[in-house]
Amino acid sequence: MDYKNTLTTCVYCGAGCQIYVETIDGQITGVWPAKTHIISEGKLCIKGWNVTEFVNSPDRLKTPLIRKEGQFVEASWDEALELIASKLGAIKNESGPDSIGWLASAKCTNEENYLMNKLARAVIGTNNIDHCARL
Numbered sequence: 001m002d003y004k005n006t007l008t009t010c011v012y013c014g015a016g017c018q019i020y021v022e023t024i025d026g027q028i029t030g031v032w033p034a035k036t037h038i039i040s041e042g043k044l045c046i047k048g049w050n051v052t053e054f055v056n057s058p059d060r061l062k063t064p065l066i067r068k069e070g071q072f073v074e075a076s077w078d079e080a081l082e083l084i085a086s087k088l089g090a091i092k093n094e095s096g097p098d099s100i101g102w103l104a105s106a107k108c109t110n111e112e113n114y115l116m117n118k119l120a121r122a123v124i125g126t127n128n129i130d131h132c133a134r135l
Ligand code: SF4
Pocket: 010, 011, 012, 013, 014, 015, 016, 017, 040, 044, 045, 046, 047, 048, 049
């Protein structure tokens, strides 16, 4: 039996409570709050206790979908990212960088939100970036 407790961060809000995800043979078997974490101090809200429920959901998207002739069709990540880059590039060229806006998410880590900020400001060239917590 391969038993692991992996320290990670709850993805449901910006409080960023740390949790241990317990797995046995690669299957999630439990979630435990990190007692020494500065925010959670050994406690979690109901969302945190159930944060892993989506992992094995049959409704979970595991591959990008691209709309073709009105239908969503599975695509590779390369194909999806190429399409996004070409569409954003065309919009930027046609209407300028400030015609594009970005919405980051409290469900992402600080590092992911930082990268979103860099993508908006350094790559696209716009300050139009906001966060779902302000919506
Ligand atoms: S456990 Fe609750 S309060 Fe903590 S990060 Fe998750 S959703 Fe937010």
